[in-house]
Amino acid sequence: MKNALPPLEPPPLEPGRHALFLDFDGTLIAFAETPDGIEVSDDLHMLIDGISERFAGAMAFVTGRGIANLRSHIGERRIAMAGAHGAEWSIDGQAHETLKGEGFDDQLTAVAAFAALHDALVMEVKSGGLTLHYRRKPELEADVFAIVEQAFAGRDDFHIMPGHMMVEARRAQADKGKAIERFMKSAPFRGRVPVFLGDDVTDEFGFAPVNALGGISVRVGPGETQARYRLPDIAAVHDYLGAALKTG
Numbered sequence: 001m002k003n004a005l006p007p008l009e010p011p012p013l014e015p016g017r018h019a020l021f022l023d024f025d026g027t028l029i030a031f032a033e034t035p036d037g038i039e040v041s042d043d044l045h046m047l048i049d050g051i052s053e054r055f056a057g058a059m060a061f062v063t064g065r066g067i068a069n070l071r072s073h074i075g076e077r078r079i080a081m082a083g084a085h086g087a088e089w090s091i092d093g094q095a096h097e098t099l100k101g102e103g104f105d106d107q108l109t110a111v112a113a114f115a116a117l118h119d120a121l122v123m124e125v126k127s128g129g130l131t132l133h134y135r136r137k138p139e140l141e142a143d144v145f146a147i148v149e150q151a152f153a154g155r156d157d158f159h160i161m162p163g164h165m166m167v168e169a170r171r172a173q174a175d176k177g178k179a180i181e182r183f184m185k186s187a188p189f190r191g192r193v194p195v196f197l198g199d200d201v202t203d204e205f206g207f208a209p210v211n212a213l214g215g216i217s218v219r220v221g222p223g224e225t226q227a228r229y230r231l232p233d234i235a236a237v238h239d240y241l242g243a244a245l246k247t248g
């Protein structure tokens, strides 16, 4: 069941007992005008390193970004990652697997042709689909949705999802919930209690299995959610994670 505003602050993190799953954009880092416009501060680099070490590797990014893209921003750390909503997967911090599926060249061509008409739009191509961003021209929202929906009509192997100032076509077999379930079956996550922090519609897929496993689901910012807890913003997320570095 979705709550309009769960008021509860999440309980403190327990690095020896919890498996920590983190969304990236909008949860750990503020939005920029374009996907590559983000800047990971030294403080955030240090927080990521500290948390990863404190959780003895039982920490993973679960992001809509492709893994190579995320690594280009946070560096080549040996941190587990599910990228493109779980269409890409890496548990050793190096090699990663990619979900196989039918190609989507025709869809890509159609969406790219529309994007080429508008300088303000940014198209991202991932192994698990594509994203069309309209943050720099919000008035194109309806057109962006229409073109992506039209391009992927009949492709039941893709889901069309809204996000923060973007629309995304992602492989139907991949979602953040499946990614978290997969991590929870492997060391060093297995046997721990899952905690997932996320801010977006796509993160709702992750909250369901975390709730089912008796874990801690945390929605960051406003919006209807099935998460059991809420943190108001990115600064509160940093404080929450930072507190785990200070526990004995």
Ligand SMILES: O=P(O)(O)OC[C@H]1O[C@H](O[C@H]2O[C@H](CO)[C@@H](O)[C@H](O)[C@H]2O)[C@H](O)[C@@H](O)[C@@H]1O
Pocket (backbone or CB within 6 Å): 023, 024, 025, 026, 027, 030, 031, 032, 033, 034, 035, 036, 037, 038, 062, 063, 064, 065, 066, 124, 131, 133, 135, 163, 164, 165, 166, 168, 200, 202
């Ligand atoms: O699952 P996430 O880690 O939250 O990733 C979701 C999407 O994040 C990125 O887009 C968002 O952030 C951009 C940079 O701040 C911003 O310009 C854009 O408007 C946001 O939607 C990323 O580019 C996407 O691939 C992710 O799916």
